[in-house]
Amino acid sequence: MKNLVFAAIVFSACAAAQTQPASIAIRGVKIVTVSGPVIANGAVVLRDGLIEAVGENVQPPAGAEIIDGSGLTVYPGLIDALSTWGIPQPGGRGGRGGTAPAEPRANGPEDRPRTTSWIKAAEEIQANDRRIESARNAGFTTAVVFPTQGIFGGQGSVVNLAGAKSEDMVLVPSVGQYIAMNAGRGFGGGFPSSLMGVIAYIRQIYLDADHYRQVKAAYDRDPRGMKRLEYDRALEGVIESKRILLPAQREAEMDRMARFAAELRQPAILYGMREGYRAAELLKRANLPVLVSLRWPEKPRDADPDEVDTMRTLENREKSPSTPEVLKQAGVQFAFYSDGLDAPRDLQRAVKKAIENGLSREDAVRALTLSPAEIYGIADRLGSVEKGKIANLVVTRGEIFDDSTRVEMVFIDGVKHTPSPEPAGRGGAATGNRAENRGDQR
Amino acid sequence: MKTFLAFLLALAPLGAEVTVIKNATIMTESGKGTIKGSVLVRDGKIAEVGESVMIPPGATVIDASGQWVIPGIIDCHSHIAVDGNVNEGSVSVSSMVNIKDVINPDDIAIYRALAGGVTTANILHGSANSIGGQTIVLKMRWGKDAEGLIFEGATPGIKFALGENPKRAGNPQPAGRGPAGPLRYPATRMGVEDTIREAFNEAKQYKAEWDAYDAAVKAGQHPIPPRKDLKLEPLKEVLEGKRFVHAHCYRADEILMLIRIADDYGFKIKTFQHVLEGYKVADEIAAHGAGASTFSDWWGYKMEAIDAIPYNAALMAKKGIVVSLNSDDAELMRRLNTEAAKAMKYGGISREDALAMVTINPAKQLAIDNRVGSIEPGKDADLVIYDQDPLSNFSKVQKVLIDGNKYFDRDQEVSGRPRKEAEKQKLIEMERQQRIPTGGRRGQ
Numbered sequence: 001m002k003n004l005v006f007a008a009i010v011f012s013a014c015a016a017a018q019t020q021p022a023s024i025a026i027r028g029v030k031i032v033t034v035s036g037p038v039i040a041n042g043a044v045v046l047r048d049g050l051i052e053a054v055g056e057n058v059q060p061p062a063g064a065e066i067i068d069g070s071g072l073t074v075y076p077g078l079i080d081a082l083s084t085w086g087i088p089q090p091g092g093r094g095g096r097g098g099t100a101p102a103e104p105r106a107n108g109p110e111d112r113p114r115t116t117s118w119i120k121a122a123e124e125i126q127a128n129d130r131r132i133e134s135a136r137n138a139g140f141t142t143a144v145v146f147p148t149q150g151i152f153g154g155q156g157s158v159v160n161l162a163g164a165k166s167e168d169m170v171l172v173p174s175v176g177q178y179i180a181m182n183a184g185r186g187f188g189g190g191f192p193s194s195l196m197g198v199i200a201y202i203r204q205i206y207l208d209a210d211h212y213r214q215v216k217a218a219y220d221r222d223p224r225g226m227k228r229l230e231y232d233r234a235l236e237g238v239i240e241s242k243r244i245l246l247p248a249q250r251e252a253e254m255d256r257m258a259r260f261a262a263e264l265r266q267p268a269i270l271y272g273m274r275e276g277y278r279a280a281e282l283l284k285r286a287n288l289p290v291l292v293s294l295r296w297p298e299k300p301r302d303a304d305p306d307e308v309d310t311m312r313t314l315e316n317r318e319k320s321p322s323t324p325e326v327l328k329q330a331g332v333q334f335a336f337y338s339d340g341l342d343a344p345r346d347l348q349r350a351v352k353k354a355i356e357n358g359l360s361r362e363d364a365v366r367a368l369t370l371s372p373a374e375i376y377g378i379a380d381r382l383g384s385v386e387k388g389k390i391a392n393l394v395v396t397r398g399e400i401f402d403d404s405t406r407v408e409m410v411f412i413d414g415v416k417h418t419p420s421p422e423p424a425g426r427g428g429a430a431t432g433n434r435a436e437n438r439g440d441q442r
Numbered sequence: 443m444k445t446f447l448a449f450l451l452a453l454a455p456l457g458a459e460v461t462v463i464k465n466a467t468i469m470t471e472s473g474k475g476t477i478k479g480s481v482l483v484r485d486g487k488i489a490e491v492g493e494s495v496m497i498p499p500g501a502t503v504i505d506a507s508g509q510w511v512i513p514g515i516i517d518c519h520s521h522i523a524v525d526g527n528v529n530e531g532s533v534s535v536s537s538m539v540n541i542k543d544v545i546n547p548d549d550i551a552i553y554r555a556l557a558g559g560v561t562t563a564n565i566l567h568g569s570a571n572s573i574g575g576q577t578i579v580l581k582m583r584w585g586k587d588a589e590g591l592i593f594e595g596a597t598p599g600i601k602f603a604l605g606e607n608p609k610r611a612g613n614p615q616p617a618g619r620g621p622a623g624p625l626r627y628p629a630t631r632m633g634v635e636d637t638i639r640e641a642f643n644e645a646k647q648y649k650a651e652w653d654a655y656d657a658a659v660k661a662g663q664h665p666i667p668p669r670k671d672l673k674l675e676p677l678k679e680v681l682e683g684k685r686f687v688h689a690h691c692y693r694a695d696e697i698l699m700l701i702r703i704a705d706d707y708g709f710k711i712k713t714f715q716h717v718l719e720g721y722k723v724a725d726e727i728a729a730h731g732a733g734a735s736t737f738s739d740w741w742g743y744k745m746e747a748i749d750a751i752p753y754n755a756a757l758m759a760k761k762g763i764v765v766s767l768n769s770d771d772a773e774l775m776r777r778l779n780t781e782a783a784k785a786m787k788y789g790g791i792s793r794e795d796a797l798a799m800v801t802i803n804p805a806k807q808l809a810i811d812n813r814v815g816s817i818e819p820g821k822d823a824d825l826v827i828y829d830q831d832p833l834s835n836f837s838k839v840q841k842v843l844i845d846g847n848k849y850f851d852r853d854q855e856v857s858g859r860p861r862k863e864a865e866k867q868k869l870i871e872m873e874r875q876q877r878i879p880t881g882g883r884r885g886q
Contacts, residue, residue, distance in 0.1 A: 105624060108533060108673065183526060189623060195526025196539040196567075196575060200672055204538065207670045214666050252525070252547055255587050260543075282587075299873060311862070312548070314869040 025060030029069025035384035077141025077392030082337035106190035114150030117237025125166035138344030153178035177241035258286035276323035280330035325358035335372035466506035514561025514824030519768035529568030558776025574601035645677035686712035718750035724761035733807035756789020
């Protein structure tokens with residue numbers, strides 16, 4: 001019931017936008033296309049949710065709603081390359097990486113522990129997650145959201161950050177499998193209870209998937225006289241996934257996961273990158289795209305004042321934000337991801353920190369627009385201000401990621417959204433409650 | 443072009459890198475015994491050992507006057523450099539897990555082991571399970587990545603464990619003293635035996651399936667291969683003699699039990715680890731051909747260690763068993779030279795034979811004695827220089843070479859400390875500056 005009321009509110013909020021004219025033109029505006037040169041003074045025309053025209057000499061069509069863009073800049077809508085926005089999080093904000101809901105104790109890989117590889121984020125999306133609005137206010141129009149519980153969390157979906165129901169939001173239902181080295185409770189818990197156990201499990205899954213495919217193919221050729229294959233949803237989910245996302249914060253983990261991806265013969269993306277600044281050569285050699293967490297390591301606020309951190313920890317806090325520039329110099333393909341941040345101010349500050357540590361603003365924008373689109377193979381529809389692409393745009397007054405810059409409007413599927421002056425609280429604070437409500441309804 | 447030349451120049455000395463350690467007392471642990479003289483190292487290998495060695499022009503010369511040189515120490519039982527839990531303690535047969543997957547090259551214990559003269563270590567899975575995980579031999583090449591630490595070509599192993607540890611999870615434990623959650627089979631020594639036998643029954647069947655498949659393929663057929671099972675694969679390798687069994691054990695009865703299993707299934711135990719009651723069944727261990735890797739003088743810390751005696755190593759050696767002394771511990775690992783010396787006190791072992799228990803003997807147990815363990819021409823230049831008699835507890839490691847490259851240098855370590863400390867303080871200070879509140883943040 002609560003959900004219904006909430007949906008109604010969201011719907012009415014969008015209603016105003018939906019009665020707009022067939023096309024919108026923003027003219028006299030600076031356009032950062034990302035895919036091409038910056039247009040100092042031009043126009044963008046949006047129609048039917050797509051970008052109809054971009055350029056210096058573009059004339060608004062008759063009947064279009066005209067937006068005066070003087071003093072404004074248009075960017076492609078920002079994309080969060082690995083997100084949980086819209087996915088209910090157990091335990092609220094702190095739920096990241098938490099243990100999956102109780103399941104029977106696993107006695108080996110055959111029990112498929114902590115595996116929900118068949119779940120698609122698209123089916124889990126809750127349009128009323130408050131973090132969606134919060135992220136939108138920060139200029140994000142799209143997120144690649146994943147179910148992140150357990151070891152094989154599930155399949156990520158590309159979603160637009162606006163819509164009354166999840167069906168409106170999904171652009172691509174399945175772009176990859178989220179894998180975490182989630183070792184569980186240790187002694188007394190089920191298998192696996194160690195990092196090496198998790199790795200062995202993942203390896204077994206891919207061996208099983210190969211075998212499953214072979215047996216299935218043979219059965220499909222001629223089922224007569226052959227025992228039918230037992231349906232295995234865990235393997236189906238893995239086989240369905242176009243690529244895998246593997247965690248790698250430390251240099252040693254990047255090395256380990258790059259080798260692992262090669263062994264598994266799966267297209268892979270590494271995420272984390274806390275020590276990316278020291279691993280440029282390794283990552284270049286591995287030739288894998290990487291996702292850099294925007295949660296830069298910081299000294300915990302409640303740190304014991306007598307505790308002296310290791311040199312490596314200190315170095316990481318000092319140099320982690322230089323990772324993007326180091327990767328850029330090395331020619332490693334990278335994108336940013338929110339990693340639990342959702343308040344506009346936090347996101348803006350985090351990107352700014354990378355810029356302060358050497359990354360150009362253009363590259364920062366790219367890491368949140370065209371690069372994630374390329375990494376997930378959706379650059380034909382998203383990631384830049386180009387004719388024919390989906391009309392996801394963010395319009396700012398001032399240069400994006402500056403402290404004083406304001407997000408004036410956000411277009412998603414060509415629909416205009418105007419951020420409320422102050423974001424509604426600190427994003428997902430209430431999300432946990434909502435997730436719990438949902439649990440009650442099941 | 444310039445950089446290319448510089449690159450070539452940088453490479454050139456590597457092509458024929460020669461180091462000579464001269465004027466040293468050298469415990470070769472080979473037929474040569476202990477001599478005064480020099481060791482010539484070329485391209486990472488020992489080229490010459492002798493009382494007078496020609497020093498080639500351009501060689502790096504280390505004058506070790508008054509100092510001692512020994513082969514790099516080998517620890518046959520260690521758990522360092524592992525990321526995450528060293529036990530996959532959820533199941534009684536965890537042969538699917540592999541230490542190789544979780545090597546942690548950042549573990550400072552590697553450097554500390556180096557500083558204690560260790561150049562090679564057998565990294566084992568823990569002892570929580572009757573059949574534990576796969577093991578790997580590493581060289582302590584501090585600074586290299588995980589792959590760079592691996593002892594190339596060393597036969598991989600698997601950990602077995604008998605007695606109290608693997609059955610602990612089958613018995614209720616005092617709060618906080620053991621696994622929480624459901625109890626696990628086995629709970630007795632009988633159960634441990636049964637667990638191992640059952641696993642090998644499965645492995646034999648698995649091997650038969652694969653053998654049949656391989657035969658069919660050879661006969662030109664195209665069958666679907668059997669499912670690859672990562673739990674049974676390493677046990678199949680044990681049956682095929684391709685993987686060594688390193689078995690954690692204490693009591694004489696369980697040692698005999700495992701020998702019977704091995705005989706029944708047709709495989710060999712490569713080493714008994716800890717093997718504190720080995721002296722009681724030394725003849726049987728020797729007859730099986732297994733090595734024994736034990737503690738110098740740890741005993742009485744649990745019931746199954748109650749009959750341990752410090753004479754164990756010497757007694758087993760006298761029965762013809764290849765005996766090594768191990769650490770099982772990152773801290774003790776740094777003092778294996780004095781662990782060896784204890785064998786002189788307990789059992790009257792000679793100096794050379796005592797040092798052999800941490801050099802050539804563990805090398806034999808790991809079947810890497812063609813590469814390391816003694817100072818002989820053709821072997822890897824894994825060398826440790828001590829300031830005095832390495833069997834004295836006053837001795838300190840001065841330099842450690844692995845493959846002819848210096849990985850530890852006491853002088854550099856000590857003189858480098860102020861610089862490292864200053865670097866650290868600088869970072870701490872910078873962070874403190876940044877954290878000075880810029881306004882709205884209270885209550886830091």
